[in-house]
Amino acid sequence: xxxxxxxxxxxxxxxxxxxxxxxxxxxxxxxxxxxxxxxxxxxxxxxxxxxxxxxxxxxxxxxxxxxxxxxxxxxxxxxxxxxxxxxxxxxxxxxxxxxxxxxxxxxxxxxxxxxxxxxxxxxxxxxxxxxxxxxxxxxxxxxxxxxxxxxxxxxxxxxxxxxxxxxxxxxxxxxxxxxxxxxxxxxxxxxxxxxx
Numbered sequence: 253x254x255x256x257x258x259x260x261x262x263x264x265x266x267x268x269x270x271x272x273x274x275x276x277x278x279x280x281x282x283x284x285x286x287x288x289x290x291x292x293x294x295x296x297x298x299x300x301x302x303x304x305x306x307x308x309x310x311x312x313x314x315x316x317x318x319x320x321x322x323x324x325x326x327x328x329x330x331x332x333x334x335x336x337x338x339x340x341x342x343x344x345x346x347x348x349x350x351x352x353x354x355x356x357x358x359x360x361x362x363x364x365x366x367x368x369x370x371x372x373x374x375x376x377x378x379x380x381x382x383x384x385x386x387x388x389x390x391x392x393x394x395x396x397x398x399x400x401x402x403x404x405x406x407x408x409x410x411x412x413x414x415x416x417x418x419x420x421x422x423x424x425x426x427x428x429x430x431x432x433x434x435x436x437x438x439x440x441x442x443x444x445x446x447x448x
Contacts, residue, residue, distance in 0.1 A: 271424065277417055293425050297432060 275290050282288040286295075294300045411417055 274417060274420055274424065278421060281417075289421055289425070293428070297429070 275288075278288040278290045279285050285291040291300075411420075413419075
């Protein structure tokens with residue numbers, strides 16, 4: 253029975269996959285990311301500059317954090333080790349003792365499995381594994397053929413006319429522009445409210 257809910261997660265993943273495919277096709281069509289329509293649009297709207305600035309800032313914070321950890325980590329580790337080190341040693345000793353007792357208690361089970369399992373594994377390897385490998389190989393080949401057929405069908409029947417890659421890219425650029433304008437308007441509205 254279906255729950256009647258819209259599968260938003262699946263729809264979002266599908267849309268992301270389609271967008272990634274269109275961007276990849278655009279890059280492949282124009283040779284490089286900088287020459288692609290996607291790259292030019294992102295550069296024109298300042299997204300690439302913002303990305304590079306964010307990446308540089310994140311890199312600075314990462315280096316600062318790493319330097320702080322390299323400098324202060326050993327000091328804090330020494331303090332923690334001084335306090336809980338003896339307790340950790342006692343726990344380690346008790347765990348090893350307990351594992352030794354369990355190991356000894358499982359001796360009859362280990363002897364039984366050493367005697368019983370090898371013939372079973374030999375039977376499986378001799379009678380079932382080759383058949384399973386053959387079935388898997390045939391299934392993979394059939395799946396490859398199906399995926400090739402689906403790709404050709406989509407290319408000839410779906411990505412044509414108003415759903416052509418170029419039209420979908422134009423639509424994506426239009427929606428991206430509108431989203432950026434809406435975000436800018438919202439930011440300006442919030443800034444005005446905060447200044448008042």
